[in-house]
Amino acid sequence: MTHRSAKDPAPVLALRGISKSFGAVRALRDVSLDLFPGEVHALAGENGAGKSTLIKTLAGVHRPDSGQVLLDGEPVTFHGPADARDAGIAVIYQEPTLFPDLSIAENIFMGRQPRRALGRIDHRATRTATAALMHRLGVELDPDRPARGLSIADQQIVEIAKALSFDARVLIMDEPTAALTGSEVARLFGVVRALREQGAAVLFISHRLEEIFRICERVTTLRDGALIAGEPLAGMTEEDLVRRMVGRDLDELYPKQHVEAGEVALSVRRLTREGVFTDVSFDVRCGEIVGMAGLVGAGRTEVARTVFGVDRWDAGEVEVAGRALVNGAPSAAMAAGLALVPEDRRAQGLVMGMSIERNIGLTGLRATRRAGLMDRGAERSRSLDWAVRLQVKYARIADAVSTLSGGNQQKVVLAKWLATGPAVLIVDEPTRGIDVGTKAEVHRLLSALAADGVAVLMISSDLPEILGMADRVLVMHEGRLTAEIPRSDATEETVMAAATGRAAA
Amino acid sequence: MTVTTTEPAPVAPIPASSSTRLVDRVFKMRELAIFVLLLAILALTQLGNSAFLSEQGIKDLLLNATILVLVATGQALVVITRNVDLSVGSTLGISAFAAGTYLQSGGHPVVAVVLAVLLGVGFGLLNGLLVSLGQVPALVVTLGTLYIIRGIDSIWVGSRQITAADLPDGFVDFGSAGISAVPWLALIALAVLVSTAYYLRHFGSGRELYALGSNPEAARLAGIPVRRRILLAYTFCGALAGLAGALYLARFGNVDSGTGSGYELTVVSAVVVGGVVFTGGSGTVYGAALGALLLTSVNSVLPALGVSSVWVLAINGILLILAIAVDRIVALRVASALKKRNARHG
Numbered sequence: 067m068t069h070r071s072a073k074d075p076a077p078v079l080a081l082r083g084i085s086k087s088f089g090a091v092r093a094l095r096d097v098s099l100d101l102f103p104g105e106v107h108a109l110a111g112e113n114g115a116g117k118s119t120l121i122k123t124l125a126g127v128h129r130p131d132s133g134q135v136l137l138d139g140e141p142v143t144f145h146g147p148a149d150a151r152d153a154g155i156a157v158i159y160q161e162p163t164l165f166p167d168l169s170i171a172e173n174i175f176m177g178r179q180p181r182r183a184l185g186r187i188d189h190r191a192t193r194t195a196t197a198a199l200m201h202r203l204g205v206e207l208d209p210d211r212p213a214r215g216l217s218i219a220d221q222q223i224v225e226i227a228k229a230l231s232f233d234a235r236v237l238i239m240d241e242p243t244a245a246l247t248g249s250e251v252a253r254l255f256g257v258v259r260a261l262r263e264q265g266a267a268v269l270f271i272s273h274r275l276e277e278i279f280r281i282c283e284r285v286t287t288l289r290d291g292a293l294i295a296g297e298p299l300a301g302m303t304e305e306d307l308v309r310r311m312v313g314r315d316l317d318e319l320y321p322k323q324h325v326e327a328g329e330v331a332l333s334v335r336r337l338t339r340e341g342v343f344t345d346v347s348f349d350v351r352c353g354e355i356v357g358m359a360g361l362v363g364a365g366r367t368e369v370a371r372t373v374f375g376v377d378r379w380d381a382g383e384v385e386v387a388g389r390a391l392v393n394g395a396p397s398a399a400m401a402a403g404l405a406l407v408p409e410d411r412r413a414q415g416l417v418m419g420m421s422i423e424r425n426i427g428l429t430g431l432r433a434t435r436r437a438g439l440m441d442r443g444a445e446r447s448r449s450l451d452w453a454v455r456l457q458v459k460y461a462r463i464a465d466a467v468s469t470l471s472g473g474n475q476q477k478v479v480l481a482k483w484l485a486t487g488p489a490v491l492i493v494d495e496p497t498r499g500i501d502v503g504t505k506a507e508v509h510r511l512l513s514a515l516a517a518d519g520v521a522v523l524m525i526s527s528d529l530p531e532i533l534g535m536a537d538r539v540l541v542m543h544e545g546r547l548t549a550e551i552p553r554s555d556a557t558e559e560t561v562m563a564a565a566t567g568r569a570a571a
Numbered sequence: 572m573t574v575t576t577t578e579p580a581p582v583a584p585i586p587a588s589s590s591t592r593l594v595d596r597v598f599k600m601r602e603l604a605i606f607v608l609l610l611a612i613l614a615l616t617q618l619g620n621s622a623f624l625s626e627q628g629i630k631d632l633l634l635n636a637t638i639l640v641l642v643a644t645g646q647a648l649v650v651i652t653r654n655v656d657l658s659v660g661s662t663l664g665i666s667a668f669a670a671g672t673y674l675q676s677g678g679h680p681v682v683a684v685v686l687a688v689l690l691g692v693g694f695g696l697l698n699g700l701l702v703s704l705g706q707v708p709a710l711v712v713t714l715g716t717l718y719i720i721r722g723i724d725s726i727w728v729g730s731r732q733i734t735a736a737d738l739p740d741g742f743v744d745f746g747s748a749g750i751s752a753v754p755w756l757a758l759i760a761l762a763v764l765v766s767t768a769y770y771l772r773h774f775g776s777g778r779e780l781y782a783l784g785s786n787p788e789a790a791r792l793a794g795i796p797v798r799r800r801i802l803l804a805y806t807f808c809g810a811l812a813g814l815a816g817a818l819y820l821a822r823f824g825n826v827d828s829g830t831g832s833g834y835e836l837t838v839v840s841a842v843v844v845g846g847v848v849f850t851g852g853s854g855t856v857y858g859a860a861l862g863a864l865l866l867t868s869v870n871s872v873l874p875a876l877g878v879s880s881v882w883v884l885a886i887n888g889i890l891l892i893l894a895i896a897v898d899r900i901v902a903l904r905v906a907s908a909l910k911k912r913n914a915r916h917g
């Protein structure tokens with residue numbers, strides 16, 4: 067995989083001694099990087115290490131404070147994203163950047179639509195090209211539907227399609243797979259390999275290390291904004307990579323404690339939301355971690371939202387500790403001891419302009435209130451406590467959440483809900499975008515919660531996480547629960563078979 | 572989504588799926604609903620007062636609507652970019668007076684119209700520059716320019732007044748003449764409306780206005796020249812307000828320092844009633860024009876039915892709130908329909 071010919075080609079794009087600070091935060095210090103044609107290059111590092119900042123420097127979004135960007139060996143200055151695009155650099159940003167009111171086709175070709183005579187847009191060609199891209203990625207998304215309401219995974223797909231449509235020489239992808247499951251990832255990697263054959267240079271970021279080893283030839287590791295190493299992946303092990311990222315050896319990634327399951331805490335009976343999922347029944351007992359697996363779009367997130375009352379159900383019932391929940395009432399669900407850590411952190415989990423402290427404090431308004439007034443002191447100490455437990459990396463706890471790196475925002479959402487001390491915790495993709503070190507920490511937390519008697523329902527697209535953490539695995543396929551597999555029988559094969567509908571269990 | 576096996580690339584035409592048709596339908600419905608409401612109001616009024624839809628009656632209605640349609644078209648462009656221009660009333664007033672003064676001193680009508688438009692372009696540029704460069708919300712900036720322009724207008728005009736007698740006959744006649752019931756002014760407005768709609772639909776920069784209203788941050792990342800597009804929208808809006816000023820002069824032949832004051836609220840109402848969402852990114856100029864027609868009709872209908880005109884404002888307000896409520900409900904419905912489609916993709 068890693069045989070670049072003896073006469074190395076020159077890098078298409080290179081960074082030399084790049085530094086970038088945001089106020090007192092030194093996001094990048096003296097970082098260099100070479101991207102070669104026909105090579106997939108991984109960028110690794112913990113949350114807040116500076117990966118996204120580096121990418122935005124390459125993309126012309128940020129101007130480096132010092133250092134140079136070299137294109138074909140020549141120093142260039144990108145004055146904006148348009149300059150980088152014109153230089154043949156396509157970027158998938160960590161957070162989807164779609165126009166909700168416009169169609170998928172328009173989203174993909176905005177600013178460079180195919181033209182007819184007199185500079186008019188060729189709508190038909192735009193649509194055809196979009197359909198072709200979707201086909202290449204192996205997904206069925208209607209080019210004419212608006213981007214509003216797309217699931218995170220579908221948004222990610224549209225972003226990937228957009229980047230592919232550039233036919234760029236350099237393709238940069240910031241956690242493109244974070245929301246995807248195995249089959250979509252395989253499809254994406256197929257496309258990336260084809261691009262590599264055609265001589266494109268690819269920069270790839272992922273917190274799933276096995277993906278890095280699957281597709282990349284070379285890796286650059288950052289820690290706290292500093293360059294640790296840029297080296298070929300051949301001969302490296304996951305442990306080597308983790309050590310470079312974290313600076314120490316890592317403890318067990320899946321520290322699952324065995325807990326004797328207690329009473330049924332959450333009971334879902336024949337739950338149906340028309341056209342979304344049908345006849346879903348399951349129990350989660352105190353002390354149990356139940357994993358929920360399935361392909362993107364199988365309806366897992368929708369089940370979670372409905373149980374919590376964000377969406378209404380059309381039939382069925384939900385009981386928490388033997389008491390029936392009211393349909394469509396999240397506040398009642400919260401009062402009954404239910405907590406939901408949502409999938410879409412930007413849209414549903416956080417108030418971006420508000421401080422870290424207030425965001426974590428939001429769910430505790432009830433607990434930290436004194437005589438009807440907010441007790442800011444109590445809120446602060448509670449927030450600090452959770453921020454520290456989850457190793458959120460921030461400059462000051464009063465900083466706006468929007469200044470945090472993607473993974474650290476995710477941690478704030480987790481903290482906010484864990485702080486409520488729930489009896490039943492539903493987590494939707496708890497470690498998406500979270501680095502390996504913290505992933506282990508989150509797993510330890512979930513395991514400890516279960517040991518304290520909390521019932522945990524964990525939805526995850528990360529199969530190893532499901533297998534490593536769950537006492538039981540529920541599998542959904544096209545809106546139905548197709549399998550329930552005990553920990554002892556759960557393997558990659560059995561879960562995938564049920565998720566793709568190949569086996570009835 | 573389903574994982575499909577490798578097949579040859581699909582060929583056009585792509586069948587429109589039901590989700591698209593649904594969404595399309597909803598938005599067409601939005602405009603259709605206003606249209607039906609409009610027809611209903613006109614029909615009811617006609618029943619109550621058979622003189623209402625005489626040739627002259629229709630002509631008056633169209634004449635009254637023309638100016639609002641023009642300004643609303645410009646305003647729609649600005650609102651689509653998630654901004655607003657509150658200074659249109661002031662711009663209309665001052666350009667009407669400028670055109671009038673010029674005609675009074677013996678100027679050529681065509682030059683007078685051009686002058687009014689250029690004045691509008693000037694104020695539009697000013698608004699656009701302030702909004703796109705300063706980090707101040709458009710609402711505040713254009714509230715400022717509303718007063719500034721009105722202030723300049725008052726100082727310049729003082730207690731003077733321009734009346735039809737001061738204007739060339741041809742100009743005033745043009746203001747009320749037309750082909751049978753259709754006034755020339757209405758045809759001008761229609762031409763502007765149709766070409767603006769075509770531009771918004773079929774040109775890259777037109778689509779970019781929607782993009783940047785829909786998600787400004789994403790627009791920046793997509794390399795859209797955000798400032799230039801905002802400047803464009805404001806300039807266009809100013810130009811139409813200027814043009815509307817000239818047409819106002821032709822239609823009423825009467826301008827003073829208070830002309831057009833308070834007009835911005837009517838314009839914004841028309842745009843919002845017409846389905847151009849205040850948070851940007853969606854709506855059409857046809858919708859805005861229909862909104863303008865609806866508000867104008869309500870204004871003409873009440874007197875025709877012998878209802879006191881004090882009700883007009885209240886009814887405008889009710890329409891506005893209704894429109895916003897309908898938008899909200901429709902948006903929720905569409906969102907949940909799309910979610911269901913998502914899931915079915917499997």
Ligand SMILES: Nc1ncnc2c1ncn2[C@@H]1O[C@H](COP(=O)(O)OP(=O)(O)OP(=O)(O)O)[C@@H](O)[C@H]1O
Pocket residue numbers: 088091092093111112113114115116117118119120160459460468469470471472473474499501
């Ligand atoms: N706009 C900003 N303002 C202030 N600080 C910022 C801003 N953007 C990034 N930072 C800070 O810079 C550092 C690096 O952030 P960056 O987003 O590059 O991390 P990352 O490696 O991409 O992490 P993740 O894996 O969580 O996505 C973080 O400490 C972050 O808080």
Ligand SMILES: [Mg+2]
Pocket residue numbers: 117118119160240471472473
């Ligand atoms: Mg990042």
